[in-house]
Amino acid sequence: MVGLGITSRNRSEERTGFQELSPYHPTYDLQADFVMVYGIDETMPDRIKQWRDKGYIVHLMTGVSWGEYQDYLNGKVDGRAHWDEAQRNSKGDNISHGIDVPYMVPTIAFADFLTERIRVAVDAGVESIHLEEPEFWVEGGYSDAFKREWEIYYREPWQPPHETEDAQYRASRLKAYLFTRCLDRMCSTLKEYAKVTYNRNIRFYVPTHSLINYTQWRIVSPESRLLDLPGIDGYIAQIWTGTARTPNVYEGIRKERTFETAFLEYGIMQELVRGTNRRMWFLHDPIEDDPKHTWKDYEQNYFQTVVASLFHPHISRFEVCPWPSRVFNGKYPREDELGRENIPADYATKLLVVMHTLGDMDQKRISWREHHLEVGILLADSAMYQRKIPELNSVHGSTSNDLLDWSPFYGLALPLLKHGLVVRPVQLDNIKRFPAYLDDYRILVLSYEFMKPESPDLHNSLAQWVLDGGILIYVGDGSDGFHQVREWWNHGKRKYLSPAEHLFESLGLRTSLTEGSYSVGKGILAYFPIHPASCAHERVKANRLRDMVKDAIGSVDDVHLEWCPTNAFVLERGPYVIASVMDESYHQEPVVLSGSYVNLFDANLPIVHRITLYPGDNILLYDLTAIEQELQLIAASSRIESISRTDKGFEFVARGPENVNGIARFRCPQRPQKITIQDKVHNDGAKFEWDEPSSTLCIRYANNPTGVHVKIYW
Known part of the structure; x- marks a missing residue:
């Protein structure tokens, strides 16, 4: 957001954008920084001109x-x-x-x-x-x-x-x-x-789904290969309710886990730009491609994806909405199943508040409220190559659901994430591309039962990482039929039954190991000889995986390596507090946040001092104690421009889509006596509210993309 004397961020920063197929219309003029005009038909040049004439930086998107x-x-x-x-x-x-x-x-x-x-x-x-x-x-x-x-x-x-x-x-x-x-x-x-x-x-x-989603949905895409192309400048991480609500299995239960899946999806997409000068936008969708859900369902899942994305602070650019025309002008099923309805007024306002808040996520101060240990789960593009079980040689007698659930990956990720480890999917292929790629990690989990290393020199880098003090947890029983494909580990002078055998040999160990931990230089290899899918289907196996990780951590003399199991994540990004409480976790206790906050998931932008979050709850807050200026914009459902202070007060211009309620909350040095909106005087409190303890002013108005001029008088 902005402070006194600073107008809205320059659109050239391209922090927020959206894609739209339809021509310009004021009902979905979101006032983001840029628009991606979609499609290359004969109307494209005119649509480009329409959006540019409204002040947008214009991109093109096409399939x-x-x-x-x-x-x-x-x-x-x-x-x-x-x-x-x-x-x-x-x-x-x-x-x-x-x-x-x-x-x-x-x-x-x-x-x-x-x-x-x-x-x-x-x-x-x-x-x-x-x-x-x-x-x-x-x-x-x-x-x-x-x-x-x-x-x-x-x-x-x-x-x-x-x-x-x-x-x-x-x-x-x-x-x-x-x-x-x-x-x-x-x-x-x-x-x-x-x-x-x-x-x-x-x-x-390249706007693309995550490697996790494409693998689960059984689609092949270049993913990390694009890092080798100098002509590619970055990506959009196409993650939203439609991908993140894809069911998976945890401790034998198959269901949607939108927050956890989105957390992992955004995590692997972050790896496509980490350590490079390429750009990444994280996408959210206030609805999704499936038009059969209610507004309440869309809202709950949207907030889960937003919160999941904000736990990855290396990324601070966002595609705030694909197809805003279908969000702000579309009709979807009513809760009572009696027909369809337009977007509820409160949800429309909440969306705009969040969208404009996302433009302020490039914060220098990043910290977890409680200690959280990060663990990486290695994931390779080759996971996409194993997504059809040959008819003549079925592995494990897999059913179609077994295949679609992709339990080998989720069996490694969910048992750790659900108990409070910050699980970061780590792109295995990048170890070759970036010499210091693994330096940020002390603990990595790996299995070759659902993917394969594309070259043997990956193991040289992994082995050196372990020798220097890394903890590598390998999970696998060698039963995957794809170990037999014609690849480097089974051709040449030495032939291995699986690439894991070559990895063990690279670590200076026998190619055939029994379950346990092995010292390798300053580090450790912990070997768990089971198929990782069993950790998704059996609670006993999930607990054994967690115990193996705990034991490996405990065997290293490092005070910074401590796993404190919890069901919640609470992260501070500058003045913003992002929190999520998971169900199916270490315990089911609620989390209480006390302080002085503005609830950014509430259309009224209320001041709150105590928030209780139960399992399944997510929140985005503005911490009022972080304000450093006496006049400060906190949040708004509009693009706020031309803030200027005078001897009599201050003024600004608000821009937003028509037919959506406008609201803005400011920290002010003193209580206003009156305000004018488009030169109309208001002094009865109908358009503004003053909160004395927080010294904040909340103003309400009708959004308009041409601009609403507001003046505040002390």
Whole structure:
């Protein structure tokens, strides 16, 4: 937010943005910093102009794996039909996003087609281009185009991916390569075009689901491979209720765990930019793609994703809403099931308060209220390559639900997260890219039962990390059928039954170990020889995993390594207090926060002094004791601009979407006598309230994107 004498942050910082397909309309003018105009049809240049004329920095977003590309498919672009490039499953059916909108195999021809379509946006002057969702479904890999790519890449005849683990693994790795090639070609070509034609630097970003979600949903995408492309400037982490409410299993119970799943999803996306100069925006969605839920359901899940994202303080930029037109103008089921209704007024105001608060999350002071130990769970892109069990060699007799739950990963993550460890998914592939990548961690958990290391030199770096004092917990029984794929650990002079054997040897240990802890230099390897999925399905196994982590921590003489089990996380980011209390945890006791706060999840921005959070509750607060100025904006459901102080008081301009209630709370040096809103005098308290103990003023007004001029008189 802003203080005295400082207007709203400059839009050029691009801290908040949203994507929208529809033309400009004042009912969803969110007053964020930038807008991503969606789609590259003939209306694109006009839509770009409309939003730019309203003061926005304008980006373009378009799908890179699907879209309204019928001219290309039907041969109108180059005289050749391209339906053979549609992603196709083993039954011969196209995998589609809609009628005549198939997911595409990213061939060279398709990349060049998209490049020419997007060139128009460069000519229209957009600042950045977002190439959304490079997605290749695990069920795909049967179209003629993919078969051709297989033969070029592997120099061998195509194999049906469903027949063996090896064919499935190789097919998925090829899918990731094809989208990496596509993005590299497009970004490089268009960056050069913008530079040569306009002497202008244009940025490219990839909005993408998390590695966790794509793996669980059985989709292959480049993910960390994009770090190797100089033409990619960053990402949008597409995490929202729709991804985070995907059910998983914890201690044998399968259900939605939105907060915990979102916490892990945002965590792995953070790893795509940590230690680089690339940019990341975390996305939230006030609703989701599924239109069958009530506003109450959307609100509860939205707050869980917002809070989960704020526990990752390395990221302070946000896509505050995809498709605001469907949020602020859409209708969804009523609680009484009697028809549908527009967004409740209170929820609309809450959303705007949160959205504008998110623009102030670049805070220097970051601290946990209580001690929390961080533990990393290593996760590799190759997890996406193992998401179809071959029909001729089923592993563990897995059912479809077993596969979709992705219990091997959640079996490692949830038992630790639910008991108060700050679980950070750590990108295994980045160990090669960044020499000091693991320096921030003392404890790592690893299993190769649901992913594989793509090169042996990863183990050299891991071994050195352990030798220098790291604690590595390895969980796995060697039963995964994908250990048999043609890879580096089973070819050459020495052949290993699994990559874990090579890891153990790199640590100076035997390739075959029994359960227990082993000293390695200054560090420890703790070995738990079970399949990690059993830690999701059996409470006894989850407890054994927790005990192994505790024992490993206890064996190291370091006062900073202490796990204090708890059911809550409370983090301070500058004046903001973010808190969450988990259910199914170490205990079910509530958490009480005492102090002087403004509740930012309440449309009235009330002053609160005692808040009791029960399991399942989440909150975002402003700590009034952190205010350092006598005149300070605390929160608002509008973009507050042109704050200026006079001898008689102060004034500002508020901008926000029409038909949404405006509210702002300020710390003031003295009690106001009256205010004017658009030059209309108010002195009866209907439009403003003064709280004497906190010296704060709450003002109410009707939002308008053209600006509401408010003056406060002492």
